Amino acid sequence: MSEINIAHPHEYDHRHADISSGWLRATVFGAMDGLVSNVGLIAGIAAAGASPGMVAITGVSGLIAGAVSMALGEFTSVRTANEQLDAEVRTEQDAHRRNPQGEQAELALMFEKLGMQQDTARIAASEVHTSGDHAVRVHLSHELGMSEDERPSPWIAAISSLLSFSVGALIPILPFIFGFGTLGWGLAFGGLGLLLAGGLAARITRRSWIAGAIRQLTFGGIAVAATFTIGKLLGVSGVA
Numbered sequence: 001m002s003e004i005n006i007a008h009p010h011e012y013d014h015r016h017a018d019i020s021s022g023w024l025r026a027t028v029f030g031a032m033d034g035l036v037s038n039v040g041l042i043a044g045i046a047a048a049g050a051s052p053g054m055v056a057i058t059g060v061s062g063l064i065a066g067a068v069s070m071a072l073g074e075f076t077s078v079r080t081a082n083e084q085l086d087a088e089v090r091t092e093q094d095a096h097r098r099n100p101q102g103e104q105a106e107l108a109l110m111f112e113k114l115g116m117q118q119d120t121a122r123i124a125a126s127e128v129h130t131s132g133d134h135a136v137r138v139h140l141s142h143e144l145g146m147s148e149d150e151r152p153s154p155w156i157a158a159i160s161s162l163l164s165f166s167v168g169a170l171i172p173i174l175p176f177i178f179g180f181g182t183l184g185w186g187l188a189f190g191g192l193g194l195l196l197a198g199g200l201a202a203r204i205t206r207r208s209w210i211a212g213a214i215r216q217l218t219f220g221g222i223a224v225a226a227t228f229t230i231g232k233l234l235g236v237s238g239v240a
Contacts, residue, residue, distance in 0.1 A: 023160040026074050028201045030161040032216060033070065034168025035197055038062050039190030040223035042172055043183065047231030052181040059173030066169055071162035078154040085146055092136045092143075103139065104129045110142045168193065187224065194220040 041062045111121035129135045140146045172190035175181040195213040202212025
């Protein structure tokens with residue numbers, strides 16, 4: 001009898017995006033944050049009466065400070081998450097060394113909760129525990145929803161965040177940098193950027209791009225309304 005070759009579904013049926021490297025979340029969050037924070041910033045300072053030159057300087061300062069802060073924050077966040085995973089791996093390894101029978105029984109119970117018959121669950125748990133490293137991986141997956149193979153790179157996350165924040169924050173201050181800056185132009189550029197960023201993020205996650213674009217524009221509008229109101233209340237029309 002010839003051997004039956006069963007193709008893997010990922011070869012012909014569907015594909016998954018790479019969500020473990022850390023770039024996707026950092027890029028989307030960075031771009032959105034850069035847009036919302038800087039369009040809100042220029043709205044506030046322009047409403048307070050600052051000149052176009054002052055708005056441009058403030059916007060660029062916000063870009064630099066925000067990009068560096070985002071990069072450092074992403075690096076620290078991802079690094080800490082990876083260190084926490086390392087700690088959980090050590091905890092599970094210690095538990096397996098101290099009480100292998102108890103850990104095997106625990107895994108059998110988890111398999112039963114997934115729908116296996118009791119005898120099948122015990123056999124499956126026994127087979128998993130023939131390899132200590134494999135047993136640790138399975139326990140981490142079922143107990144904590146964590147995988148040793150899914151460690152985002154803190155460097156990739158930091159660089160992605162820095163670049164995407166910079167691009168997002170640059171969009172609303174472009175009119176001021178190129179000399180035709182008014183609050184209206186800044187808001188128009190910022191609004192367009194928010195629509196594009198929201199739509200692109202929605203397409204990446206296979207949602208309606210229209211809904212994603214409108215949602216992000218709404219969030220940006222809330223930030224603009226808040227900072228514009230504060231700027232008006234604290235108006236400093238004498239700023240040169």
